Amino acid sequence: MQPFLNQIWIARWPLWEGFLLTIEVASAAILFGTVLGCICGIQLVYGPAIVRFPFRVYVDVMRGTPVLVLILAAFYIPSVAGVSLSATQAGVLALSLFAGAHIGELMRGALQAIPPGQAEAARSIGLTFPQTLAYVLLPQALRSALPPWINTGVELIKGSSLLSIIGVGELLLRTQEVIGRTFMTIEFYVFAGALYLLANIFLDQLGKAVERRVQGR
Amino acid sequence: METTRPLLEIRGLHKRFGAVEVLKGVDLALRKGEVVSIIGSSGSGKTTLLRCVNLLEEFQSGDIVLDGETIGYSTKNGRRHRLSDRELSRQRSMTGMVFQSFNLFPHLTAAGNVMLGLRKVRRMGKAEARALAERWLGRVGLAARADHYPSQLSGGQQQRVAIARALAMDPKLVLLDEVTSALDPELVQEVLNTVKAIADDGATLLIVTHEMRFARDVSDRVVFMDQGQVVEDAPPAEIFVNPRSARLAEFLRNTRT
Numbered sequence: 001m002q003p004f005l006n007q008i009w010i011a012r013w014p015l016w017e018g019f020l021l022t023i024e025v026a027s028a029a030i031l032f033g034t035v036l037g038c039i040c041g042i043q044l045v046y047g048p049a050i051v052r053f054p055f056r057v058y059v060d061v062m063r064g065t066p067v068l069v070l071i072l073a074a075f076y077i078p079s080v081a082g083v084s085l086s087a088t089q090a091g092v093l094a095l096s097l098f099a100g101a102h103i104g105e106l107m108r109g110a111l112q113a114i115p116p117g118q119a120e121a122a123r124s125i126g127l128t129f130p131q132t133l134a135y136v137l138l139p140q141a142l143r144s145a146l147p148p149w150i151n152t153g154v155e156l157i158k159g160s161s162l163l164s165i166i167g168v169g170e171l172l173l174r175t176q177e178v179i180g181r182t183f184m185t186i187e188f189y190v191f192a193g194a195l196y197l198l199a200n201i202f203l204d205q206l207g208k209a210v211e212r213r214v215q216g217r
Numbered sequence: 218m219e220t221t222r223p224l225l226e227i228r229g230l231h232k233r234f235g236a237v238e239v240l241k242g243v244d245l246a247l248r249k250g251e252v253v254s255i256i257g258s259s260g261s262g263k264t265t266l267l268r269c270v271n272l273l274e275e276f277q278s279g280d281i282v283l284d285g286e287t288i289g290y291s292t293k294n295g296r297r298h299r300l301s302d303r304e305l306s307r308q309r310s311m312t313g314m315v316f317q318s319f320n321l322f323p324h325l326t327a328a329g330n331v332m333l334g335l336r337k338v339r340r341m342g343k344a345e346a347r348a349l350a351e352r353w354l355g356r357v358g359l360a361a362r363a364d365h366y367p368s369q370l371s372g373g374q375q376q377r378v379a380i381a382r383a384l385a386m387d388p389k390l391v392l393l394d395e396v397t398s399a400l401d402p403e404l405v406q407e408v409l410n411t412v413k414a415i416a417d418d419g420a421t422l423l424i425v426t427h428e429m430r431f432a433r434d435v436s437d438r439v440v441f442m443d444q445g446q447v448v449e450d451a452p453p454a455e456i457f458v459n460p461r462s463a464r465l466a467e468f469l470r471n472t473r474t
Binding site (some may be wrong): 115 | 271272273302303305306307309310311312313314316318320321322323324333334337338379382383386
């Protein structure tokens with residue numbers, strides 16, 4: 001045990017940076033994904049058919065493709081198209097598109113689950129459609145979408161480990177580098193696994209706390 | 218002529234859902250301060266008529282004129298256009314609607330429900346809107362429940378909040394769509410009393426109801442609709458005592474309790 005603890009101490013900064021990058025990448029992806037997902041969900045429910053169609057295609061393609069394939073696509077395709085992205089940027093792009101599709105789909109479900117009487121009541125007092133959306137529909141949809149939204153966040157923290165494939169120095173890649181030097185394979189993989197687990201338990205508890213606050217009525 | 222102009226005038230209203238014609242040329246007029254109840258069996262088109270007046274439904278032909286303004290559509294170069302969302306919203310705010318299923322906003326308190334339209338449509342300040350909301354909740358007997366969420370209120374209380382929400386907007390006309398049909402029998406009376414109180418205060422009401430005794434008590438006129446048409450339109454005494462058409466006589470026989 002002592003040699004392993006010594007090695008952890010020696011590798012503490014690279015591992016810490018990797019952990020931070022994992023959290024940063026996942027946070028960026030959930031942020032962009034949420035914005036994209038809200039737009040997507042609203043369009044899928046209220047958009048005219050001609051707008052609905054491209055969003056439908058986007059959601060289905062993203063949800064039907066393995067995340068790893070999306071990551072490789074985001075890494076290679078932009079450079080062919082003449083846009084240069086760093087590995088981290090490509091990773092954030094891939095995870096954001098993935099999250100956007102999932103959140104879009106769960107927002108669609110949450111919006112469609114609101115009884116039609118809610119929108120009618122809002123319209124009957126004279127709210128315009130954007131006002132109805134902002135003050136009546138979205139507050140209710142976001143509330144019911146919260147548990148699956150947290151779930152998507154957990155998926156993103158786990159999914160960010162796949163970015164090690166394209167050379168993003170997140171937790172898994174840093175761990176592998178340490179293992180390459182120390183050959184303490186099992187110990188360091190278990191350690192990395194525990195860190196992922198901790199981050200996800202924290203996110204889960206955070207979600208449950210918010211849920212209790214907003215749904216205790 | 219200005220003084221005799223009706224507040225609401227519906228002329229030749231036709232409404233189709235696909236191939237089914239639900240309203241087949243409805244004519245109806247209400248003067249300011251008048252209380253008119255629409256009765257008829259389900260499927261007669263009475264709820265649809267109310268929803269057309271509140272612009273929740275589109276209609277294929279005919280005009281609805283509210284206080285001199287033709288609502289819902291404009292005609293340009295002989296072609297009929299549905300108005301924009303902004304215009305429709307403005308016109309909807311001139312009428313208040315109370316629904317069978319209350320439709321309170323569950324994420325807002327009773328006061329929050331009443332305040333939303335005051336703040337966002339009438340652009341009132343927070344304190345002013347709150348004061349007006351409290352006054353209206355007091356009028357419907359719920360001053361003590363202002364900070365309760367809908368889930369903490371009984372059905373009758375929820376419906377009274379919905380009435381306060383509609384009336385606080387100071388609408389020219391209030392539409393009541395079977396407001397007691399979703400209530401437990403012992404809660405019906407409190408809502409009917411509230412409606413009666415606002416009628417006595419001079420509000421113009423167009424009511425769809427199955428409560429015959431209530432329609433008789435509160436209305437200046439009762440309209441009987443059948444199969445998408447107005448069959449009879451007369452004071453309650455005539456409608457309930459001397460029905461002229463066989464269809465109304467039969468309807469009343471079947472609903473007498």
